[in-house]
Amino acid sequence: MKKRRKLLLRGEIIREIRNFFHRNGFLEVETPLLIPANAPEDHIEPFTVYGGYLQTSPEIAMKRLLCRGYEKIFQISRCWRIGERGTRHLPEFTMLEWYRIGCDYHDLMNDCEYLLAFLSKSFFPDGGMVYQGVSLDLRKRCEKMTIREAFEKYASADVSTAVSSGKFDEIVVTEIEPALPKGYPVMLTEYPVEMAALARIKPGDPSVAERFELYAGGLELANGFSELNDPAEQRRRFEHVNTKRVKSGLPPLPLPEPFLEELSSMPPSAGIALGIDRLVMLFADSACINDVVAFTPEESQGKEYALP
Amino acid sequence: MYSVADLKKGLKLTLDGDPYIVIAFDFVKPGKGQALYRTKMRNMINGTILDRTYRSGETFEPARIEDRQMEFLYREGTHYTFMDQQTYEQVIVEEDAIGDAKNYMLENCKVDVLLFGEKAIGVTLPNFVNLRVTNTDPWAKGDTSGNDSKPATVETGYALKVPPFIEEGELITIDTRTGEYSTRVKG
Numbered sequence: 503m504k505k506r507r508k509l510l511l512r513g514e515i516i517r518e519i520r521n522f523f524h525r526n527g528f529l530e531v532e533t534p535l536l537i538p539a540n541a542p543e544d545h546i547e548p549f550t551v552y553g554g555y556l557q558t559s560p561e562i563a564m565k566r567l568l569c570r571g572y573e574k575i576f577q578i579s580r581c582w583r584i585g586e587r588g589t590r591h592l593p594e595f596t597m598l599e600w601y602r603i604g605c606d607y608h609d610l611m612n613d614c615e616y617l618l619a620f621l622s623k624s625f626f627p628d629g630g631m632v633y634q635g636v637s638l639d640l641r642k643r644c645e646k647m648t649i650r651e652a653f654e655k656y657a658s659a660d661v662s663t664a665v666s667s668g669k670f671d672e673i674v675v676t677e678i679e680p681a682l683p684k685g686y687p688v689m690l691t692e693y694p695v696e697m698a699a700l701a702r703i704k705p706g707d708p709s710v711a712e713r714f715e716l717y718a719g720g721l722e723l724a725n726g727f728s729e730l731n732d733p734a735e736q737r738r739r740f741e742h743v744n745t746k747r748v749k750s751g752l753p754p755l756p757l758p759e760p761f762l763e764e765l766s767s768m769p770p771s772a773g774i775a776l777g778i779d780r781l782v783m784l785f786a787d788s789a790c791i792n793d794v795v796a797f798t799p800e801e802s803q804g805k806e807y808a809l810p
Numbered sequence: 811m812y813s814v815a816d817l818k819k820g821l822k823l824t825l826d827g828d829p830y831i832v833i834a835f836d837f838v839k840p841g842k843g844q845a846l847y848r849t850k851m852r853n854m855i856n857g858t859i860l861d862r863t864y865r866s867g868e869t870f871e872p873a874r875i876e877d878r879q880m881e882f883l884y885r886e887g888t889h890y891t892f893m894d895q896q897t898y899e900q901v902i903v904e905e906d907a908i909g910d911a912k913n914y915m916l917e918n919c920k921v922d923v924l925l926f927g928e929k930a931i932g933v934t935l936p937n938f939v940n941l942r943v944t945n946t947d948p949w950a951k952g953d954t955s956g957n958d959s960k961p962a963t964v965e966t967g968y969a970l971k972v973p974p975f976i977e978e979g980e981l982i983t984i985d986t987r988t989g990e991y992s993t994r995v996k997g
Contacts (some may be wrong), residue, residue: 590836675838725841
């Protein structure tokens with residue numbers, strides 16, 4: 503598929519996503535991209551700009567809207583993260599996030615299934631599609647697998663050993679992701695609490711958070727969770743992130759104080775972030791993220807990017 | 811010293827004492843997890859392919875690889891002896907490391923010898939070499955069998971397909987990258 507057709511498809515996908523959320527009673531919102539503080543994370547580096555930071559995700563502002571009584575909101579916005587560049591990463595990328603009050607991560611999993619099926623119907627009305635040579639049916643129900651099960655099934659170590667030895671991410675990328683079924687979407691659920699900065703701990707199992715990741719065609723598309731709404735616990739986690747950052751030689755990040763102040767008024771909610779560029783890669787059958795954006799950062803500087 | 815930020819296709823580095831060349835590279839990062847740099851590397855001595863995953867902060871020793879023009883002197887069993895024409899220093903390259911290049915090398919020809927430190931690990935030939943045909947069937951004029959090639963052997967002993975009009979004793983150009991006939995040398 504030529505780039506022009508991929509960009510055309512990109513525009514149509516974004517239009518259909520808006521259709522989906524408008525039909526389902528969501529309010530489209532826009533929040534500031536230039537912000538005084540992001541939610542500090544171990545492995546996400548924000549760009550510093552005059553007056554603050556570029557957002558790494560709109561989550562802080564969107565949760566503040568939940569605190570103000572907005573019940574179902576979505577946003578499609580640009581996010582920036584330093585150093586993220588590969589066949590599936592851009593330092594500037596487009597994120598879809600949606601948040602709902604009175605819901606938990608199970609409801610978000612349902613939303614994901616409906617959204618994928620809706621888009622599949624719009625772009626592949628005859629049914630299945632092909633991503634990188636493998637048939638894929640997005641209308642099928644997602645297979646759900648806990649992280650613990652995925653490690654038992656596909657990995658060389660169990661999940662607690664992986665977490666304690668610092669190998670969790672590496673095993674997910676090198677052993678689990680390549681082994682996941684590719685014919686239908688898959689959700690990995692119940693992440694270890696160590697891997698969830700803003701998610702609620704699962705009642706009855708304090709070792710895991712109510713968090714999941716959505717995969718389709720081997721692409722990691724989305725990360726969603728039941729939101730933590732305990733300000734003291736949230737502050738403690740942010741401070742813990744900063745302690746770890748300082749230990750590994752990174753500067754501590756400012757805390758989003760207005761968010762922490764308002765968090766106690768946030769009803770039980772759930773929210774999710776889905777990478778639009780990756781979604782377009784899936785529908786355009788592209789192996790590289792470069793193919794689905796008008797200009798890569800290198801092209802916008804007039805340089806070449808050597809494809810791996 | 812290289813860092814993960816230097817990783818790219820074609821980078822040559824030393825790993826466990828051997829030279830490797832990066833043949834594939836990607837940045838990966840599982841949802842909110844740490845950045846990982848996945849590489850596929852080829853051992854420049856024995857060709858073994860290695861998959862390695864690195865994290866930010868890791869460093870690499872560059873591979874000291876040098877191309878030096880040398881003259882092929884002679885072969886003894888599986889040893890090929892070359893001489894640096896400036897220093898008269900001689901190096902021996904094992905047949906395994908010579909690879910297909912042995913098909914195109916005549917004594918006294920000039921090649922680039924690939925050196926890793928003091929060790930010769932391979933040779934690079936020009937993309938095209940001229941070799942004389944020592945054996946091939948004569949061109950049967952009026953041959954209507956439709957064959958557009960016939961077997962031939964060149965002076966190094968290498969056998970390949972050539973067009974029917976090539977005769978014994980003629981000089982032909984061979985593409986050393988593919989091992990195929992390229993053109994007839996007029997003259």
